Amino acid sequence: MKEFAIIYRSEPMGEIKLTAEGNLVVSKEWENWMGGVAAQNKLVSPGMRLGNEGRTVKPGNIITNGPYAEVKEIVGGLSIFRAESIEEALEMAKSCPILNVTEGSVEVRDIIQMNG
Amino acid sequence: MYQAEAFLLMQEKELIPYLYRTEFRKITAVLCRSLGIEHISVAEDLVGDTFLLAAETWGLKGIPQNPAAWLYTVAKNKAKDLLKRNTLFSQKISPQIQYATDDKHEIEIDLSAQNIQDSQLQMMFAICHPGIPSEAQIGLSLRILCSFSIDEIADAFLTNKETINKRLYRAKEKLKQDNVKIELPPESEIDKRIENVLTTLYLLFNEGYYSSNNNAVLREDLCLEAMRLTHMLTENENTNKPAVSALLALMCFHASRFEARVDSNGELILYEDQDISLWNRELILQGERYLNKASTGNYLSKYHWEAAIAYWHTTTNNEDQKWEKILSLYNQLLMMEYSPIAALNRTYALSKVYGNEEAIIEAEKLNLDNNHLYHCLLGELYSDVNLQKAIEHLQKALRLSRVAVDKKVIKNKISKLGKLKNV
Numbered sequence: 001m002k003e004f005a006i007i008y009r010s011e012p013m014g015e016i017k018l019t020a021e022g023n024l025v026v027s028k029e030w031e032n033w034m035g036g037v038a039a040q041n042k043l044v045s046p047g048m049r050l051g052n053e054g055r056t057v058k059p060g061n062i063i064t065n066g067p068y069a070e071v072k073e074i075v076g077g078l079s080i081f082r083a084e085s086i087e088e089a090l091e092m093a094k095s096c097p098i099l100n101v102t103e104g105s106v107e108v109r110d111i112i113q114m115n116g
Numbered sequence: 117m118y119q120a121e122a123f124l125l126m127q128e129k130e131l132i133p134y135l136y137r138t139e140f141r142k143i144t145a146v147l148c149r150s151l152g153i154e155h156i157s158v159a160e161d162l163v164g165d166t167f168l169l170a171a172e173t174w175g176l177k178g179i180p181q182n183p184a185a186w187l188y189t190v191a192k193n194k195a196k197d198l199l200k201r202n203t204l205f206s207q208k209i210s211p212q213i214q215y216a217t218d219d220k221h222e223i224e225i226d227l228s229a230q231n232i233q234d235s236q237l238q239m240m241f242a243i244c245h246p247g248i249p250s251e252a253q254i255g256l257s258l259r260i261l262c263s264f265s266i267d268e269i270a271d272a273f274l275t276n277k278e279t280i281n282k283r284l285y286r287a288k289e290k291l292k293q294d295n296v297k298i299e300l301p302p303e304s305e306i307d308k309r310i311e312n313v314l315t316t317l318y319l320l321f322n323e324g325y326y327s328s329n330n331n332a333v334l335r336e337d338l339c340l341e342a343m344r345l346t347h348m349l350t351e352n353e354n355t356n357k358p359a360v361s362a363l364l365a366l367m368c369f370h371a372s373r374f375e376a377r378v379d380s381n382g383e384l385i386l387y388e389d390q391d392i393s394l395w396n397r398e399l400i401l402q403g404e405r406y407l408n409k410a411s412t413g414n415y416l417s418k419y420h421w422e423a424a425i426a427y428w429h430t431t432t433n434n435e436d437q438k439w440e441k442i443l444s445l446y447n448q449l450l451m452m453e454y455s456p457i458a459a460l461n462r463t464y465a466l467s468k469v470y471g472n473e474e475a476i477i478e479a480e481k482l483n484l485d486n487n488h489l490y491h492c493l494l495g496e497l498y499s500d501v502n503l504q505k506a507i508e509h510l511q512k513a514l515r516l517s518r519v520a521v522d523k524k525v526i527k528n529k530i531s532k533l534g535k536l537k538n539v
Contacts, residue, residue: 028444032466035447039459040481046451 003044004089006079007107008098011072016051024049029097037081037092047079073103086110131179132171139184140167140263143191143227145235148260150195150225153242154292156260162198166191188227195225236261237352238298240345243287244313245296252287253316254323255280262341271331272323272338300354310355314363314419317342321367332382336374343367350406359417361410366419368403369426372396384521392432400430421449425461439468456484460493472497488516492526495533503537 017025026034037043056064076098083089089108098104140163147159166187180186243256251273258264258272270280301309324338346364349355376394377385407423425445428438446462459482467475476497484490491513498506510530517523 028440031444031447035443035450035462036478036481038447038450038454039462039478040483041454041459043451043454 001082001084003111004081004083004086005107005109005111006047006081006089006093006096007109008076008078008096009073009103009105009107010076010098010101011103012052012074013076013101014052016049027097029100033095033097034079036095040092042082042092044080044082047077049077050075073105080111131183132167132174135170135183135187136167137263139187141236141261142232143188144260144263145239146225146227146232147191147195148239149235149298153296153298156288156291158198160259162194163191166194192225192227233348233351235298237348237355238300240313240348241300241309242291242296242298244309244316245291245294246309246312247294247296248287248290250316250319252283252290254320255283256287257316257320257345258338258341259284261345264341268334271334272327274327300352303354306354307357310349310357310360313349314346314359314417317346318363318419320345321370325370332378339367339371339374343371350409358410358413358415359419361406362417362419362423365403365406365410366423366426368399368406369423369430372399372403372430384525386525387429395430403427403430416452418449418453421445421452425449436469439465443469456482456487457489460484460487460489464493464496467497472500476501486516488513488518488522488526491516492522492529495526495529499533503533507533507537 019025034043034046058064081089081092083092086108093106093108096106098106143163143166144159147162148156151159169190170183170187174180174183239260240257243260244253248256255269255273258269259266264272266277266280266284270277273280300306321339321342324335324340324342327335327338343364346360346367349357349360350364372395373387373390375396376390376392377387379385403423404427407427410420410423425442428442428445431438443462443465446458446465450458450462460479463475463479463482466478476494479490479494479497482490491509495506495510495513498509507530510526510533514523514526514530517526
């Protein structure tokens with residue numbers, strides 16, 4: 001089994017909802033999708049949702065505002081799945097709820113473990 | 117403390133087994149603590165001899181006024197005699213024996229309620245030491261913490277005395293080799309060590325709740341013992357962690373269905389077909405109390421999720437909301453820790469919310485082809501969609517199942533579907 005990063009992209013989605021305890025509010029759609037992956041024992045980590053605050057540093061100490069200064073779609077988060085092949089990982093990605101939103105896409109990348 | 121009145125009503129014939137169950141574990145734990153982990157067997161033998169002597173003496177002279185105190189005194193004296201003999205032995209012959217003491221420093225064998233409680237808790241941590249295989253932990257727990265006889269343990273595991281004796285012997289040797297201390301772990305380690313204790317108690321409970329054993333009384337006994345030990349952890353402030361309350365809540369919710377899940381012939385009644393009026397309200401309420409107690413701190417254990425799932429199973433109004441909640445909780449449990457049974461149950465919950473066809477698609481991704489419960493689930497899901505396929509899955513489940521009670525349930529289902537098919 002190999003591990004794959006599942007990278008979610010879409011156009012910026014505005015405010016991120018948190019519960020009173022500060023946890024991310026997860027929609028039923030996402031939870032069922034992720035639960036389905038976990039039920040196949042293929043979820044290594046639900047990973048993380050990225051927030052809206054961001055800056056980018058470029059050579060010459062140039063700092064641009066926000067992660068989305070120049071692009072229409074941004075990375076909204078990532079998870080780690082386990083699969084025999086990239087095809088199998090892609091098969092799971094095909095039902096990802098991100099595909100239902102504007103500019104939504106999923107990038108599947110193989111992971112190479114770093115030593116040390 | 118002890119209800120002397122209750123003892124008066126009991127005949128010697130039933131009193132001794134009763135006391136064996138309640139007192140063997142207490143005296144053994146205290147003696148183990150005094151003698152050291154390497155002498156568990158010595159402690160067991162001493163307490164065993166004490167009960168033999170009780171059987172002989174009480175038969176001749178009648179039952180003493182306070183039978184438990186009688187046992188304590190005799191066990192204490194036997195231990196002291198042994199130590200004295202051992203002192204002589206050790207001074208003259210074998211100085212390395214560790215529990216030898218000199219005459220001036222007589223070892224204290226304290227059978228006060230407090231020390232009994234402390235010793236039992238400490239023994240629990242010693243037995244559930246991560247170095248010991250879990251089957252051996254359960255066996256040793258039943259022997260030392262629950263006063264089960266070797267025969268009863270063999271029955272519980274559907275095996276023979278020799279196997280259990282060997283298993284316990286190896287576990288005791290391992291405790292000795294690893295020089296496991298009979299003590300509560302320091303506060304900084306307790307969260308980590310208690311995980312293993314809870315796993316053992318959880319397995320002990322499941323052994324009773326799901327076991328293949330036909331002896332319903334024995335099975336219920338295993339569950340009650342697991343609950344008693346878990347409850348003991350809630351009574352000590354060092355071990356009273358939210359995860360402990362969550363596990364106890366889970367056990368209460370499950371135990372509330374004891375009466376409803378078995379019919380008069382000892383056959384299993386599935387959740388869906390149970391007579392709700394037989395669910396034990398008192399245990400459900402107790403479960404709710406422990407679940408509330410568990411909701412402190414900022415760490416959720418898998419027992420929290422499982423207890424919440426079990427809680428929703430005890431509710432009877434608002435079926436739609438119930439299954440949506442259960443599905444959501446299974447999703448979260450699985451994201452935390454995968455297990456085949458959680459994956460199957462999640463898919464069942466999904467069928468309740470989104471229908472069988474949707475659930476079949478999800479089920480067929482689970483990759484559990486060798487699991488009889490997987491085929492039971494598909495048999496259930498297909499029964500409204502494709503009778504032929506439903507029957508095929510159930511037949512496969514029947515071939516894979518090794519448990520008589522399960523086989524019976526599957527056979528009934530096949531014959532029910534077979535009749536529908538022929539209409």
